[in-house]
Amino acid sequence: MKLYFNPRSRAVIAKWMLDECGAQYEIVPIDLEKKENKSPEFLKINPAGKLPALVDGDTRLFECAAICLYLAEKFPDAQLAPKPGDKDWGRYLSLMVYSSSQLEPSMGDHLMKLPTGPARGWTDFETVLNVIEGELGQGPYLFGERFTAADVMVGSMFIWMRIFGGQTGRPALDAYIERLLARPKGMKLG
């Protein structure tokens, strides 16, 4: 597998997931300043011209959530996803999609001090915090003792927020972020 990567991009999320899976992979460095992500070769992998992208044989993937869903299935021994039929399966899929369709854009509005208007497809950030705090419950992870790809997707968003100086103001979420950062293979930013 080849991970198209820049250490100052969301590609660190895909790398975190690959490392949690124990995957063997090659890093292909992409210089965003030189716009290597807009080259014709790269656009054949991700037509949106964004990182991360992953190539696995004839399969090409883009979007962090898709990459994490794919890897969780490809490496079942890592046990990073509930299986179809498992009682947690539906909630797991919901949280994976929620992380990039609601959590991330709402967090973007919040950090840029933009109002979250109605009919935008996501809620205000206070509601997001309530949702994730509720889903986390007593933790330590979103599925109790079991760490999953949903923690990679949801947790990485909060780690980003902290890097950009954002605070959750929620002790339970702050403790969750600390737990994720303390994982030996946890997300590292360049």
Ligand SMILES: N[C@@H](CCC(=O)N[C@@H](CS)C(=O)NCC(=O)O)C(=O)O
């Ligand atoms: N929703 C996408 C977001 C990808 C994205 O915005 N990547 C940024 C890096 S963090 C990027 O490639 N920016 C460069 C550009 O847009 O030119 C995902 O989850 O993969």
